[in-house]
Amino acid sequence: MDSMRQSILIVDDMEQNRKILGMMFQDTFEILEAENGYEAMCCIRENQDVLAAVLLDVVMPVMDGLEVLEHMQDEALTEALPVVLIAAEEPGIAARRGYALGALDILTRPFDPVVIKRRVENIIELGIHKREFKKLKNEAENDALTGIFNRKAMEDRIGGILNNPETQCGALCFIDVDNFKTINDSFGHLYGDEVLKQMAENLKSCALPGDAVGRIGGDEFMIFFRNYSSVERLKQKIAGICENFRRYTAEGQITGSIGVARYPEDGNCYGILFCKADQALYHLKRSGKDGYQFYDESCTSLPFQSVLTQVEGETK
Template identity: 40%
Template sequence: MEKQKDKILIVDDVELNRAILCELFAGDYEILEADNGKTAVELMQQYHEEIAIVLMDIVMPIMNGLEALEIMNAKGLTEKTPIFLITAESSNDAISKGFRLGVVDVVLKPFNPDNICQRVNNIIELYRYRYKLENLVQEQMNKIEKQNEQLRNFNVAMIDTLSTIVEFRDCESGQHVQRIRQLTKIMLKELGRQNAEYKMSDKTIEDISMAAALHDIGKIAIPDYILNKPGRLTAEEFAIMKEHTLYGCEILESIDSLKQNKEQYRYHYNICRWHHEKWDGSGYPDGLIGKEIPIYAQIVALADCYDALTSVRCYKGAFTHEESVKMIEKGECGAFSPDLLQCFLKIAPSLPEILQSDDGLPAVVYHYQHPNTEKFSGKKCYSCDMDKNSRVARLLEIEREK
């Protein structure tokens, strides 16, 4: 069992910046500070097993952040520790090099403390989930040689864990994957009843429904600023978002235990790659048309569309069930198979009762006031009111006088 990491390393040559970040996280973590890259490397060598995350500037004396990151990578110090760049350096070359060196996110100065807290805590939890999963994989792989049933049980647990990670990153409420599973199963059964061409065994339906849980696993590789953007994506951002279908396939290819069951792996792979394809060929990533798209991938696409419409997302409110059904029927969400659309419209009246909705959870709104004002405000805030004698207040007063 990996030791719980309880330290954050803050690397910045400006003491005020370190002080602000220190006060944000001091309540939950022990803080290590460095004012240059060389000291940061030394602290990483000493404490890397205990450091949960590194928040590092780029432009610093003695050794800059990118030079320090290169050394950390060469020494294998960043394999299990996420690195955030918090910097005023906004050149594409520097930021691109940071990502090539394994940086998980870049925050430009001046930064919003609330946003940093949210993003840092999300990444820390994501890494904890990731290594919890790796430990589970290692433990189970020693047993699956003797019993195939143990392998299947492990796969179910792994899929649940991976889908939970995706929901955590995507700021979902926790029920999205369960609803997709349920919708997929309902439509597979109903479509088989309506048309013998699509009739499947109960085991196949169960396998496909399980595979539906990982349809968005590739979103793990999409940057937070795109994944949780509250407004419309730009063309460039949408192009990056579309890559999640291909990233997901790469992730699935790396899971050897899934590939041992070739048929089930095929369901996972095809759903992950093609759940955004459209009947008329307008989808992505491959622009498949009509029956070139496996029927089960079409079903997951429709289930995902319905749940997205009826759920609150960071970029939209929830449509009513009736509005969502009409939008799908009129083709406002893209083209679907006529057979599948007929199946969906037949079961649509019963969906609100069947599915468990997580709507009604209070939205959390974050506000930030400059530290020179009296206090932080909002429904939730990660920092207490500023004490006049606090380190940040003292340093701000020095800066004001300068």
């Protein structure tokens, strides 16, 4: 990351304090200034891609530093943007609140230029490493085409959900785009990729924060619904996914087939649930596509062959 392109936002209602701090970093960073918390939030939202750090006064008019941190936390801005609080004296309770809201350090006046410069530079370096780690983590977990979880990440995420004592019930839905090869052959792979990306967006729109959505093969997806309120409500959500598939036409409707296995009725671990959802999907594909099938004993009546596409890696 090129630090010359980065900026530091200094937020303080006293112009003299902003100038003193700005002089410490102006040789390395572009200096942005705000004199209250409201101006600071506007500046952060407009410049978050180039901000290396925020130096934030605790006591300010309009909106104080802790209120700014609350807004930043609500908008998930403190995850990647380092914030250093500035206090006139030892902040006490404010320090504990600041750290709880995501501040990485607290500086007190009077300023020692050597100490402050080093502490802020160390925090900026930490922020760079955190962003790089987050990027690598996302690349490892997410499907490159659609941005949702890949197969390995889905296995890990669902395993974690099942091990959570607060998980009372769940449903693993294995989803296949019907006749997807025909779509690619007729309209090309670029069109097919757009269909897959739209399918991923539709699945995300059906999911709640505790659920998990992923692409696990070429044209296969998975969604895990956690703690659904009733079987009827679960069926309504799955039927809604099927209806979303039918909204796309390409010389005939694009449809989807869904196999469903429930926790704890059908199994208590990812491997068993995945296998039974796969069996349910295979049974549905053999008996008629475009719909959903809950796993039951009838799903074992046909010779079973997994529906999962054999592809290299996790992307198509």
